[in-house]
Amino acid sequence: MNFKYLKVTFIAMLFPFSSIVNVANAGLITQWADTVINFSSEYSNTAWSANQVLGAPNTFSYGDIITAWAPSSKNGTLEFITVGYNTAVYASGAVIRETLGNGFVTQIDVLDTLNSLHTVWLGTDISTDNIPFDFVVNWTQTNFLVKGLKIYLTTQNNTGWEEIDAIQLRGISGITTNIPEPSTLTIFVLGMVGLTSRRLNKYF
Numbered sequence: 001m002n003f004k005y006l007k008v009t010f011i012a013m014l015f016p017f018s019s020i021v022n023v024a025n026a027g028l029i030t031q032w033a034d035t036v037i038n039f040s041s042e043y044s045n046t047a048w049s050a051n052q053v054l055g056a057p058n059t060f061s062y063g064d065i066i067t068a069w070a071p072s073s074k075n076g077t078l079e080f081i082t083v084g085y086n087t088a089v090y091a092s093g094a095v096i097r098e099t100l101g102n103g104f105v106t107q108i109d110v111l112d113t114l115n116s117l118h119t120v121w122l123g124t125d126i127s128t129d130n131i132p133f134d135f136v137v138n139w140t141q142t143n144f145l146v147k148g149l150k151i152y153l154t155t156q157n158n159t160g161w162e163e164i165d166a167i168q169l170r171g172i173s174g175i176t177t178n179i180p181e182p183s184t185l186t187i188f189v190l191g192m193v194g195l196t197s198r199r200l201n202k203y204f
């Protein structure tokens with residue numbers, strides 16, 4: 001039996017396994033907003049209230065629908081909403097689900113666990129209009145934990161209302177997991193190969 005060939009084959013098999021562990025370590029967490037921390041205005045405290053951005057999307061058609069947040073002004077104001085998430089993460093992105101007057105977001109800040117805001121996006125929102133649209137924004141992952149998002153918008157985007165159905169935070173958990181590092185795992189398995197081969201070499 002060609003034992004060298006067996007060892008090379010076994011080592012080669014480790015590489016795809018290492019890749020799987022890397023993916024597991026990535027651990028991207030996606031959360032929909034759990035609390036409303038602050039907001040500039042709301043159309044009412046029930047229909048189109050700030051609380052309508054909480055949870056997973058529940059506005060499935062484009063239009064003036066009560067399950068989305070609308071500021072109290074239709075035009076001519078700058079508005080904001082700040083939302084909180086149950087699990088603080090090293091944040092790398094957000095999804096703002098726009099369901100009326102799409103294309104109105106002007107800025108996104110992340111809220112750290114010491115209650116400081118950091119701007120992660122400033123720009124032109126080119127979301128498609130006339131359909132419920134998930135405006136996805138990605139940025140370089142923060143090196144601090146993030147527990148909230150502040151979304152800024154202009155009501156001057158068009159002559160009608162501007163509305164948000166839901167807001168998602170994306171990031172990596174700050175909680176330590178027990179998944180072994182690929183290097184540790186590889187060294188361990190290579191050690192086992194060495195032990196096994198020494199035993200087998202006695203017979204070949």
Ligand SMILES: [Ca+2]
Pocket residue numbers: 074075076101155156157158159160161162
């Ligand atoms: Ca408007």
Ligand SMILES: [Ca+2]
Pocket residue numbers: 052053054056057058059067068069164165166
């Ligand atoms: Ca909603």
